[in-house]
Amino acid sequence: SIRNLAMEKVAQTVMFPCKYSSSGCMATMSYTEKPEHEETCEFRPYSCPCPGASCKWQGSLERVMPHLNHAHKSITTLQGEDIVFLATDINLPGAVDWVMMQSCFGNHFMLVLEKQEKFDGLQQFFAIVQLIGTRKQAENFAYRLELNGHRRRLSWEATPRSIHEGVAAAIMNSDCLVFDSSIAQLFAENGNLGINVTISMC
Amino acid sequence: SIRNLAMEKVAQTVMFPCKYSSSGCMATMSYTEKPEHEETCEFRPYSCPCPGASCKWQGSLERVMPHLNHAHKSITTLQGEDIVFLATDINLPGAVDWVMMQSCFGNHFMLVLEKQEKFDGLQQFFAIVQLIGTRKQAENFAYRLELNGHRRRLSWEATPRSIHEGVAAAIMNSDCLVFDSSIAQLFAENGNLGINVTISMC
Numbered sequence A, B: 001s002i003r004n005l006a007m008e009k010v011a012q013t014v015m016f017p018c019k020y021s022s023s024g025c026m027a028t029m030s031y032t033e034k035p036e037h038e039e040t041c042e043f044r045p046y047s048c049p050c051p052g053a054s055c056k057w058q059g060s061l062e063r064v065m066p067h068l069n070h071a072h073k074s075i076t077t078l079q080g081e082d083i084v085f086l087a088t089d090i091n092l093p094g095a096v097d098w099v100m101m102q103s104c105f106g107n108h109f110m111l112v113l114e115k116q117e118k119f120d121g122l123q124q125f126f127a128i129v130q131l132i133g134t135r136k137q138a139e140n141f142a143y144r145l146e147l148n149g150h151r152r153r154l155s156w157e158a159t160p161r162s163i164h165e166g167v168a169a170a171i172m173n174s175d176c177l178v179f180d181s182s183i184a185q186l187f188a189e190n191g192n193l194g195i196n197v198t199i200s201m202c
């Protein structure tokens, strides 16, 4: 197949609308720029931020909190910048998720703890915070997750993810608080693990 | 085999000397208490604290620093409570150890970073601090290891190990700063990883 350089040149010049134009995006771009823009387009619908793929809900950012309040009533919400995320029965076998909400600074944050066995025989925990908001809004915050035990402390500080990007990629890349089940035992009491969560503005 | 309860009773009552009595230990104990005592007996000879089993040196605590200065000249020493442990070429394949010494509070601490593949396909780093001193002395100190990157910080605080117990068991149990190679990439620059080490008295 011979490359048609003239046609490629034309394709580079022709401007296409974003596929979320019907949702309000006014951006136009060349064909090669489309995938990158659409991946991060602020008009791309939001998916339900609950971990696991069980809920198929999608909608606008404004509809996310009403969706959570309606369809995921069992999720606990705590108020304040500095709270304790208590994960119970962390020794339950298999892949398990713990989720709670934290409200502060007029925003809602979803705290996620996932237990996975990515590697044979190694149970790992991944803890991360995501903002119910855009990526740009998320950059105004920092979070700290802290495990406190007998003469031991493990802590992780980072920028919250936006629920628009989600947490799956961060967990895949270990770009979150990661610890294995032996560490969890050092910090757990009666099979329950308390994670101190502090949100700050930056 | 029928248990001879009378003989067991006698064995419980007879007192034995510690096997390090020739080194100065005056303790006596029942046969069943011997293993536990001898494992932690302060007269047990110290082994060379360098990670890996290549150096077979053993001796008294007072001889450890002279041994290191003589036989392990290449180990860098930094002075101060707050230093940077720079591990170079962390992407080198296979199991690798990085070691340095930190001197402060009139004591010497050995900083160890080990890279291992305990689980197939998962390169993990284990960082830990051990005191050239007894377990009792180690309890007077705390250490913090901190990785700082772009809008991210990972830190671990704990009591230093004594070189009398060594670091192998702590590394085995993940009772140290543990991170995998994806996290290392987040914090490394040009393949070199700086770990902030702070020692404090408590």
Ligand SMILES: [Zn+2]
Pocket: A018, A019, A020, A021, A025, A026, A027, A037, A038, A041, A042, A043, A044
């Ligand atoms: Zn768009």
Ligand SMILES: [Zn+2]
Pocket: A048, A049, A050, A055, A056, A057, A067, A071, A072
């Ligand atoms: Zn949902």
Ligand SMILES: [Zn+2]
Pocket: B018, B019, B020, B021, B025, B026, B027, B037, B038, B041, B042, B043
């Ligand atoms: Zn003894």
Ligand SMILES: [Zn+2]
Pocket: B048, B049, B050, B055, B056, B057, B067, B071, B072
């Ligand atoms: Zn040696």
